[in-house]
Amino acid sequence: MNYDELFPTIVSHAKEYGFIFPSSEVYENGLQAVYDYGQLGVELKRNIKTAWWKAMVQMHENIVGLDAAILMHPTVWKASGHVDAFNDPMIDNKDSKKRYRADNLIEEHIDKLLAKSRKDTAKRAKKEGWEEGSEEYNGFLHKNRNAVKAQEVQEQLATALSNDDLEGLRNIIIEQKIVCPVSGSKEWSEVRQFNLMFKTQLGATADSAMDLYLRPETAQGIFVNFLNVQKTSRMKLPFGIAQIGKAFRNEIVARQFIFRMREFEQMEMQFFIKPGTQEEWFNYWKEYRIKWHQALGIQDDRLTFHEHEKLAHYADAAEDIQFHFPMGIKELEGIHSRTDFDLKQHMEFSGKKMQYFDPEDQTSYVPYVIETSVGLDRTFLAHLCNAYEEEEVPSAKGTMEVRKVLKLHPVLAPYKVAVFPLVRKDGLPEIAREIISDLKIEHNVMYDEKDAVGRRYRRHDAIGTPFCVTVDYETKDDQCVTIRERDTMKQERIPISEVSNYVREKLSWKNILA
Numbered sequence: 322m323n324y325d326e327l328f329p330t331i332v333s334h335a336k337e338y339g340f341i342f343p344s345s346e347v348y349e350n351g352l353q354a355v356y357d358y359g360q361l362g363v364e365l366k367r368n369i370k371t372a373w374w375k376a377m378v379q380m381h382e383n384i385v386g387l388d389a390a391i392l393m394h395p396t397v398w399k400a401s402g403h404v405d406a407f408n409d410p411m412i413d414n415k416d417s418k419k420r421y422r423a424d425n426l427i428e429e430h431i432d433k434l435l436a437k438s439r440k441d442t443a444k445r446a447k448k449e450g451w452e453e454g455s456e457e458y459n460g461f462l463h464k465n466r467n468a469v470k471a472q473e474v475q476e477q478l479a480t481a482l483s484n485d486d487l488e489g490l491r492n493i494i495i496e497q498k499i500v501c502p503v504s505g506s507k508e509w510s511e512v513r514q515f516n517l518m519f520k521t522q523l524g525a526t527a528d529s530a531m532d533l534y535l536r537p538e539t540a541q542g543i544f545v546n547f548l549n550v551q552k553t554s555r556m557k558l559p560f561g562i563a564q565i566g567k568a569f570r571n572e573i574v575a576r577q578f579i580f581r582m583r584e585f586e587q588m589e590m591q592f593f594i595k596p597g598t599q600e601e602w603f604n605y606w607k608e609y610r611i612k613w614h615q616a617l618g619i620q621d622d623r624l625t626f627h628e629h630e631k632l633a634h635y636a637d638a639a640e641d642i643q644f645h646f647p648m649g650i651k652e653l654e655g656i657h658s659r660t661d662f663d664l665k666q667h668m669e670f671s672g673k674k675m676q677y678f679d680p681e682d683q684t685s686y687v688p689y690v691i692e693t694s695v696g697l698d699r700t701f702l703a704h705l706c707n708a709y710e711e712e713e714v715p716s717a718k719g720t721m722e723v724r725k726v727l728k729l730h731p732v733l734a735p736y737k738v739a740v741f742p743l744v745r746k747d748g749l750p751e752i753a754r755e756i757i758s759d760l761k762i763e764h765n766v767m768y769d770e771k772d773a774v775g776r777r778y779r780r781h782d783a784i785g786t787p788f789c790v791t792v793d794y795e796t797k798d799d800q801c802v803t804i805r806e807r808d809t810m811k812q813e814r815i816p817i818s819e820v821s822n823y824v825r826e827k828l829s830w831k832n833i834l835a
């Protein structure tokens with residue numbers, strides 16, 4: 322299957338196997354851009370969090386964790402700039418009455434041009450006999466009509482965004498003849514700014530009620546606790562505070578599945594440093610974070626850095642780690658050099674000091690901050706896209722069949738091992754259950770006795786289970802089982818007493834994170 326066309330397959334696969342369901346789907350198709358994680362999704366998500374926490378907190382003696390509340394004092398969001406500036410440019414289509422983010426409409430148009438450019442290049446390469454990656458291939462890839470046009474539109478978009486030029490954004494949409502994906506019409510409204518924070522109220526009575534916001538990022542919970550953590554942990558600079566938690570944004574969205582949600586989870590770390598050292602730490606965290614994605618099996622050629630065209634009001638440097646999703650190359654994680662903006666703002670708005678006393682210099686100052694901020698749900702989606710394959714393999718009948726397989730890194734797979742008795746009788750289920758009781762203390766494992774073994778393999782391929790163990794009649798005599806590896810489909814016979822070690826070795830965090 323062509324990777325660029327994979328997106329709808331991923332969405333239906335995720336639902337069919339219990340990874341992700343649309344929220345409250347029983348009511349009129351549910352709530353747009355809100356999703357529930359099913360029985361397998363919750364496991365994959367938890368494994369991603371563990372991988373992040375281990376790499377960020379456990380492996381850095383100068384990083385500690387935090388779990389701040391979602392609800393915060395409303396002045397936090399004034400200080401952070403979210404009340405005034407957390408806006409997206411939106412545009413309405415007059416025929417479909419659908420609302421879009423103007424910059425996203427343009428980005429999608431650029432993605433389409435780039436997809437066309439890749440397709441044209443592949444066609445031409447076939448005709449001319451060019452190798453992928455050769456000089457001629459790359460020359461054509463970057464200089465064909467669609468690639469040049471994509472580059473031009475990208476530059477216009479960057480200029481309009483950095484000048485906050487709403488009319489400029491609309492002009493690009495009109496000039497590029499971008500149509501509404503629903504109605505196909507080019508009847509567009511003006512572009513307007515739209516604040517993304519969800520409002521709610523604290524308190525029971527109308528006069529005492531206080532307007533609150535659901536946090537649009539987890540970072541501010543870290544900033545306002547900076548001194549609490551620094552003093553109680555007795556950390557010296559440089560040190561970091563890491564947090565995993567929900568964030569809420571009233572996104573203007575269109576069919577992007579869990580790429581852009583209204584309720585999502587972030588894994589953020591704020592690293593507090595001495596002013597002047599920001600470049601060094603920015604580079605350190607950029608490299609560290611891209612290695613983390615690679616260590617978990619994301620293909621190198623699907624990850625790139627992207628420098629921000631327009632820096633946020635708080636940043637002196639910002640780059641994204643982008644992933645090549647089937648619907649385009651898009652942001653997965655942001656690495657931001659936030660200067661002392663946030664702490665200074667909170668100092669000003671709260672009237673409380675947020676300085677650090679440096680025992681070496683005997684001076685007090687407001688630290689600078691490097692932030693790494695990655696979306697948990699986006700990482701989840703990147704892994705689904707990265708891992709999903711359809712392969713032609715020989716079936717039990719000797720013919721060829723297609724197997725759907727999720728080649729997730731074993732540490733991320735929802736189930737690590739599935740144990741099958743060959744048949745549901747003659748003591749084989751009992752042996753399988755014994756193997757399970759030994760493995761389940763350390764790993765998430767599954768017992769499966771339904772259907773022929775070949776079908777059970779397919780089922781577990783589709784959910785990414787890296788190892789299947791089959792108990793057969795010979796097991797009773799030789800105390801051995803067949804262990805089958807998901808990606809190679811290789812089968813090996815090993816003693817039952819070795820199964821636990823075999824699996825432990827493949828799932829060792831040491832091999833991955835060291």
Ligand code: ATP
Nearest residue numbers: 572580581582585652653654655694695696698699
């Ligand atoms: P985008 O430009 O895609 O809206 P952003 O630059 O606003 O993203 P940040 O504020 O830097 O995103 O948030 C950090 C990370 O949180 C992003 O890299 C992304 O992985 C994740 N994220 C942000 N918004 C969403 C969302 N609506 N749904 C899912 N994940 C999100």
